[in-house]
Amino acid sequence: MTVEALKEHGFSAVALPEPDREITGVYIGDLLSWVMGRAKSGDAWITIMSNINVLAVASLADTACVIAAEDVEITDDIAKAAGSKGINILSFSGSAYEAAVLLYELL
Protein backbone atom coordinates (compact mmCIF):
# COMPACT_ATOMS: atom_id res chain seq x y z
CA MET A 1 0.00 0.00 0.00
CA THR A 2 1.05 3.61 -0.43
CA VAL A 3 2.03 5.94 2.35
CA GLU A 4 -0.86 8.22 1.52
CA ALA A 5 -3.40 5.42 2.07
CA LEU A 6 -2.39 5.32 5.74
CA LYS A 7 -4.37 8.51 6.24
CA GLU A 8 -7.57 6.49 5.97
CA HIS A 9 -6.51 4.22 8.80
CA GLY A 10 -5.89 6.47 11.76
CA PHE A 11 -2.50 7.90 10.79
CA SER A 12 -2.24 11.64 10.27
CA ALA A 13 0.08 13.29 7.80
CA VAL A 14 2.77 15.55 9.21
CA ALA A 15 4.75 15.78 5.98
CA LEU A 16 3.96 13.85 2.81
CA PRO A 17 6.31 14.99 0.06
CA GLU A 18 6.23 11.53 -1.56
CA PRO A 19 2.70 10.25 -0.97
CA ASP A 20 2.90 7.50 -3.61
CA ARG A 21 5.81 5.73 -1.95
CA GLU A 22 4.99 2.05 -1.50
CA ILE A 23 5.31 0.47 1.96
CA THR A 24 6.86 -2.97 1.74
CA GLY A 25 7.59 -3.74 5.39
CA VAL A 26 7.75 -2.39 8.93
CA TYR A 27 10.57 -1.68 11.34
CA ILE A 28 10.30 -0.46 14.93
CA GLY A 29 13.18 1.17 16.79
CA ASP A 30 14.47 4.27 18.52
CA LEU A 31 18.21 3.72 18.46
CA LEU A 32 19.20 5.37 15.23
CA SER A 33 22.21 3.25 14.31
CA TRP A 34 20.26 0.14 15.08
CA VAL A 35 17.54 1.29 12.73
CA MET A 36 20.06 2.13 10.01
CA GLY A 37 21.62 -1.26 10.33
CA ARG A 38 18.39 -3.23 10.30
CA ALA A 39 15.57 -1.32 8.60
CA LYS A 40 15.05 -2.15 4.95
CA SER A 41 14.43 0.17 2.07
CA GLY A 42 10.67 0.65 1.79
CA ASP A 43 9.90 -0.06 5.45
CA ALA A 44 7.49 2.05 7.44
CA TRP A 45 9.68 3.02 10.41
CA ILE A 46 7.80 3.33 13.68
CA THR A 47 9.58 5.35 16.37
CA ILE A 48 9.10 7.70 19.29
CA MET A 49 12.24 9.65 18.37
CA SER A 50 11.36 13.02 16.94
CA ASN A 51 14.60 14.96 16.66
CA ILE A 52 16.14 16.18 13.44
CA ASN A 53 18.50 13.21 13.16
CA VAL A 54 15.50 11.00 12.38
CA LEU A 55 15.33 12.69 8.98
CA ALA A 56 18.90 11.79 8.10
CA VAL A 57 18.38 8.18 9.14
CA ALA A 58 15.10 7.89 7.24
CA SER A 59 16.72 9.37 4.16
CA LEU A 60 19.85 7.24 4.25
CA ALA A 61 18.08 3.99 5.13
CA ASP A 62 15.53 4.89 2.45
CA THR A 63 12.46 4.05 4.54
CA ALA A 64 9.06 4.64 2.94
CA CYS A 65 7.91 6.79 5.85
CA VAL A 66 8.46 7.61 9.50
CA ILE A 67 5.54 6.91 11.83
CA ALA A 68 5.77 8.96 15.01
CA ALA A 69 3.95 6.81 17.56
CA GLU A 70 2.31 7.95 20.81
CA ASP A 71 1.64 11.31 19.16
CA VAL A 72 5.18 12.48 19.89
CA GLU A 73 5.53 16.09 18.88
CA ILE A 74 7.12 16.82 15.53
CA THR A 75 8.11 20.48 15.50
CA ASP A 76 7.26 22.68 12.54
CA ASP A 77 10.95 22.99 11.70
CA ILE A 78 11.31 19.25 11.37
CA ALA A 79 8.08 18.87 9.40
CA LYS A 80 9.28 21.56 7.02
CA ALA A 81 12.70 19.98 6.64
CA ALA A 82 11.08 16.59 6.01
CA GLY A 83 8.97 18.14 3.25
CA SER A 84 11.99 19.62 1.53
CA LYS A 85 14.06 16.45 1.88
CA GLY A 86 11.38 14.15 0.51
CA ILE A 87 10.76 12.32 3.78
CA ASN A 88 7.24 11.22 4.65
CA ILE A 89 6.20 11.56 8.29
CA LEU A 90 2.89 10.51 9.81
CA SER A 91 1.82 10.62 13.41
CA PHE A 92 -0.13 7.98 15.27
CA SER A 93 -1.83 8.29 18.66
CA GLY A 94 -1.39 4.68 19.75
CA SER A 95 1.73 2.82 20.75
CA ALA A 96 4.35 1.42 18.38
CA TYR A 97 2.81 -2.00 18.99
CA GLU A 98 -0.66 -0.80 18.03
CA ALA A 99 0.70 0.84 14.90
CA ALA A 100 2.50 -2.38 13.98
CA VAL A 101 -0.62 -4.50 14.47
CA LEU A 102 -2.58 -2.16 12.25
CA LEU A 103 0.13 -2.22 9.57
CA TYR A 104 0.28 -6.00 9.76
CA GLU A 105 -3.39 -6.13 8.85
CA LEU A 106 -3.03 -3.55 6.10
CA LEU A 107 0.05 -4.87 4.32
Add this chain to the structure above:
Amino acid sequence: MSEALKFHFDVDGDDFTSAGKASVQVKKNLRQLGLSPETIRRVSIAMYEGEINMVIHAGGGIADVTVTEDCIEILLSDKGPGIKDIDKAMQEGYSTASDNIRSLGFGAGMGLPNMKRYTDYMDIKSTVGVGTDITMRVNI
Protein backbone atom coordinates in the same frame (compact mmCIF):
# COMPACT_ATOMS: atom_id res chain seq x y z
CA MET B 1 40.77 5.06 -18.27
CA SER B 2 38.30 7.62 -17.03
CA GLU B 3 39.27 9.91 -14.23
CA ALA B 4 38.06 9.32 -10.67
CA LEU B 5 35.43 11.62 -9.20
CA LYS B 6 36.29 13.16 -5.85
CA PHE B 7 34.14 14.84 -3.23
CA HIS B 8 35.57 16.57 -0.17
CA PHE B 9 33.66 17.54 2.97
CA ASP B 10 34.52 19.27 6.22
CA VAL B 11 32.48 17.72 9.00
CA ASP B 12 31.55 20.34 11.57
CA GLY B 13 32.09 19.09 15.10
CA ASP B 14 29.86 21.55 16.94
CA ASP B 15 26.56 21.15 15.26
CA PHE B 16 24.86 17.94 16.14
CA THR B 17 21.64 18.79 14.42
CA SER B 18 23.23 19.16 11.00
CA ALA B 19 25.35 16.01 11.29
CA GLY B 20 24.71 13.90 8.24
CA LYS B 21 25.03 16.76 5.76
CA ALA B 22 28.00 15.20 4.00
CA SER B 23 26.36 11.77 3.74
CA VAL B 24 23.12 13.19 2.41
CA GLN B 25 25.11 15.17 -0.18
CA VAL B 26 27.06 12.06 -1.19
CA LYS B 27 23.80 10.18 -1.56
CA LYS B 28 22.56 12.88 -3.95
CA ASN B 29 25.80 12.86 -5.93
CA LEU B 30 25.80 9.09 -6.29
CA ARG B 31 22.18 9.14 -7.40
CA GLN B 32 23.11 11.54 -10.17
CA LEU B 33 25.79 9.11 -11.27
CA GLY B 34 23.11 6.47 -11.69
CA LEU B 35 24.52 3.93 -9.23
CA SER B 36 22.23 1.21 -7.92
CA PRO B 37 20.00 2.12 -4.94
CA GLU B 38 21.57 -0.65 -2.81
CA THR B 39 25.11 0.62 -3.47
CA ILE B 40 24.02 4.15 -2.64
CA ARG B 41 22.34 2.95 0.54
CA ARG B 42 25.44 1.08 1.68
CA VAL B 43 27.78 3.99 1.00
CA SER B 44 25.58 6.61 2.59
CA ILE B 45 24.83 4.58 5.73
CA ALA B 46 28.50 3.73 6.27
CA MET B 47 29.46 7.33 5.73
CA TYR B 48 26.73 8.68 8.03
CA GLU B 49 27.90 6.43 10.85
CA GLY B 50 31.43 7.68 10.36
CA GLU B 51 30.28 11.25 10.22
CA ILE B 52 28.27 10.89 13.43
CA ASN B 53 31.26 9.28 15.13
CA MET B 54 33.44 12.22 14.21
CA VAL B 55 30.86 14.63 15.61
CA ILE B 56 30.25 12.65 18.81
CA HIS B 57 33.81 11.72 19.64
CA ALA B 58 36.28 13.82 17.72
CA GLY B 59 34.94 17.36 17.34
CA GLY B 60 34.55 16.91 13.60
CA GLY B 61 36.97 15.99 10.85
CA ILE B 62 37.16 15.60 7.12
CA ALA B 63 35.63 13.16 4.67
CA ASP B 64 36.87 12.38 1.17
CA VAL B 65 34.89 10.25 -1.21
CA THR B 66 36.38 8.92 -4.43
CA VAL B 67 34.31 7.21 -7.08
CA THR B 68 36.18 5.04 -9.57
CA GLU B 69 34.94 2.56 -12.15
CA ASP B 70 34.82 -0.37 -9.77
CA CYS B 71 34.49 1.07 -6.26
CA ILE B 72 33.58 3.94 -4.00
CA GLU B 73 36.20 4.79 -1.42
CA ILE B 74 35.48 6.82 1.70
CA LEU B 75 38.30 8.28 3.76
CA LEU B 76 37.43 9.74 7.15
CA SER B 77 40.05 11.56 9.13
CA ASP B 78 39.89 13.28 12.49
CA LYS B 79 42.19 14.67 15.14
CA GLY B 80 40.08 13.40 18.02
CA PRO B 81 41.08 11.33 21.06
CA GLY B 82 41.61 8.12 19.07
CA ILE B 83 40.11 4.70 19.75
CA LYS B 84 41.70 2.91 22.71
CA ASP B 85 40.52 -0.60 21.93
CA ILE B 86 39.48 -1.12 18.32
CA ASP B 87 38.38 -4.74 18.87
CA LYS B 88 36.01 -3.64 21.60
CA ALA B 89 34.75 -0.70 19.55
CA MET B 90 33.92 -3.12 16.75
CA GLN B 91 31.61 -5.14 19.00
CA GLU B 92 27.91 -4.49 18.51
CA GLY B 93 26.49 -2.68 21.54
CA TYR B 94 29.79 -1.31 22.86
CA SER B 95 29.76 2.46 23.13
CA THR B 96 31.52 5.21 25.06
CA ALA B 97 28.94 7.87 24.13
CA SER B 98 27.50 10.08 26.88
CA ASP B 99 23.91 9.94 28.17
CA ASN B 100 23.24 13.20 26.37
CA ILE B 101 24.21 11.59 23.06
CA ARG B 102 22.14 8.52 23.88
CA SER B 103 19.06 10.65 24.52
CA LEU B 104 19.34 11.79 20.89
CA GLY B 105 19.10 8.17 19.77
CA PHE B 106 22.81 7.62 19.16
CA GLY B 107 25.34 5.66 21.14
CA ALA B 108 23.80 2.26 20.45
CA GLY B 109 27.24 0.84 19.83
CA MET B 110 26.34 0.05 16.24
CA GLY B 111 28.30 2.71 14.40
CA LEU B 112 31.53 0.88 13.57
CA PRO B 113 29.79 -2.51 13.16
CA ASN B 114 27.39 -0.91 10.68
CA MET B 115 30.29 0.61 8.77
CA LYS B 116 31.88 -2.82 8.47
CA ARG B 117 28.61 -4.49 7.61
CA TYR B 118 27.83 -2.14 4.76
CA THR B 119 31.24 -1.98 3.15
CA ASP B 120 33.42 -4.53 1.36
CA TYR B 121 36.62 -3.29 2.97
CA MET B 122 37.30 -1.31 6.11
CA ASP B 123 40.54 -0.32 7.78
CA ILE B 124 40.93 1.68 11.00
CA LYS B 125 44.15 3.41 11.94
CA SER B 126 43.91 5.12 15.28
CA THR B 127 46.41 6.56 17.75
CA VAL B 128 45.25 7.65 21.18
CA GLY B 129 45.69 11.39 21.56
CA VAL B 130 46.41 11.89 17.87
CA GLY B 131 43.35 10.90 15.86
CA THR B 132 41.69 8.32 13.69
CA ASP B 133 41.78 7.55 9.96
CA ILE B 134 39.24 5.18 8.49
CA THR B 135 39.23 3.83 4.95
CA MET B 136 36.14 2.11 3.59
CA ARG B 137 35.42 0.73 0.15
CA VAL B 138 32.19 -0.38 -1.44
CA ASN B 139 32.56 -2.33 -4.67
CA ILE B 140 30.31 -1.33 -7.52
